[in-house]
Amino acid sequence: MQPLESLPVQLFTNRRQYEQQQIRTIHGYPSIHRHRDLNIRRHTRPRNISTARSAITESDSKASEPITKQAITDAIEEYVRARYAGDLETLRARTHPDIARRTVADTYWEQPSKDWVKPSTQEQLSFAPTSLNKARMDNPESGRCDIQVFDITQRTASAAVEMEDAVDYLHMIHFDGRWVIADSAVINLDNPGDTPPAITESETAGRQSRDHKAIEKLARDYCVGFYQINGKKVQRTCHTGLSKRVVEHADTGNFDYLREITYEEIEILGNTFNKSFGFNPDTARVDIDIYEVRENVAAVKMTGTIWFDYFHMLKLNGKWQIVNIMFETLPRNQWEKA
Numbered sequence: 001m002q003p004l005e006s007l008p009v010q011l012f013t014n015r016r017q018y019e020q021q022q023i024r025t026i027h028g029y030p031s032i033h034r035h036r037d038l039n040i041r042r043h044t045r046p047r048n049i050s051t052a053r054s055a056i057t058e059s060d061s062k063a064s065e066p067i068t069k070q071a072i073t074d075a076i077e078e079y080v081r082a083r084y085a086g087d088l089e090t091l092r093a094r095t096h097p098d099i100a101r102r103t104v105a106d107t108y109w110e111q112p113s114k115d116w117v118k119p120s121t122q123e124q125l126s127f128a129p130t131s132l133n134k135a136r137m138d139n140p141e142s143g144r145c146d147i148q149v150f151d152i153t154q155r156t157a158s159a160a161v162e163m164e165d166a167v168d169y170l171h172m173i174h175f176d177g178r179w180v181i182a183d184s185a186v187i188n189l190d191n192p193g194d195t196p197p198a199i200t201e202s203e204t205a206g207r208q209s210r211d212h213k214a215i216e217k218l219a220r221d222y223c224v225g226f227y228q229i230n231g232k233k234v235q236r237t238c239h240t241g242l243s244k245r246v247v248e249h250a251d252t253g254n255f256d257y258l259r260e261i262t263y264e265e266i267e268i269l270g271n272t273f274n275k276s277f278g279f280n281p282d283t284a285r286v287d288i289d290i291y292e293v294r295e296n297v298a299a300v301k302m303t304g305t306i307w308f309d310y311f312h313m314l315k316l317n318g319k320w321q322i323v324n325i326m327f328e329t330l331p332r333n334q335w336e337k338a
Contacts, residue, residue, distance in 0.1 A: 064177035069149045072157050072172050075179035076147050080163055084140035086129035094180055096173065097122050098258060100243035100324050101184040104296045104314050115296075115316040117241055117323060135165040135192050144193075150291040151301060151310075155247060156326050158291060158299055158310045164192045169292070169299045171310050171326040173247050176256045183243065183324035185297045185312035200293040211293050214320050215313060219288045219302045222322060226304070227281035231270030237322050238263060239314070244325035278338045279305050285336045305336040 065071045082090035105118040137143055146162040155174035171183035202212045218237050225233035244261040287303040296315040312324035
């Protein structure tokens with residue numbers, strides 16, 4: 001997309017069209033699908049890994065997968081079974097090439113260190129067929145694969161899966177007709193087959209847990225910072241390695257692509273967004289859903305006046321920070337009026 005700043009106002013037939021282009025530039029393209037209340041947990045049925053390979057062939061024919069809980073569950077299961085099988089082709093097919101995969105590390109060169117965000121890329125999936133893949137097994141269908149789809153909104157979803165060697169919090173996107181993993185926040189287990197860490201209870205003795213309280217405040221500060229036109233406040237909630245992205249569609253060429261807002265850019269966005277809308281910081285919508293908190297990872301959704309964000313938050317050296325964000329603009333009929 002050509003940057004808005006480079007397009008003269010004269011290219012738009014009226015002021016409303018210009019403002020609509022500005023909204024799309026800031027928040028991405030709205031879609032029409034919305035699904036809620038999708039909390040599930042189950043041990044998924046056995047599948048033959050050849051099913052996953054056939055999905056790749058189907059994708060070549062551009063057959064679009066439905067925007068449903070079941071389609072997302074099936075996509076995640078294909079990914080998990082492929083990890084157990086060492087099936088690199090399927091792993092690549094179910095992950096975006098620019099996947100933002102993060103975990104909290106507390107060692108460096110095998111020495112204790114402060115907490116830091118350790119990234120990994122799609123290229124590192126190439127280790128899956130090798131002996132370094134500790135989760136690989138002769139019978140991939142027998143491995144742990146407990147999937148929970150927290151929420152689907154339009155063409156983006158938040159989910160989690162417990163595997164033999166990790167708990168993986170996922171942001172799924174409907175990209176060129178297929179569900180793929182765009183973001184991942186991982187808790188690695190010490191050994192395959194270990195019991196995953198317990199989910200942090202939201203309340204203890206009727207009082208909100210310390211972690212949930214801190215997470216809710218972080219999400220609220222992030223959103224209210226936009227309404228207050230306070231870019232620094234927004235930026236302080238985010239890790240310096242922030243990944244904030246949206247799926248957009250190129251009509252010319254008919255393909256999907258990810259557009260990114262960087263850590264530097266989010267301060268600028270925070271200083272400009274509400275100048276165009278005039279939302280009252282004291283009354284504007286800030287809806288927060290904390291889906292799950294486990295050890296040092298949290299899956300959260302924040303719904304603002306005209307957009308929503310799915311967050312992965314990580315707890316680093318005792319402090320929660322936003323690390324991954326997938327966002328979309330809400331349909332116009334769901335916007336809150338200024």
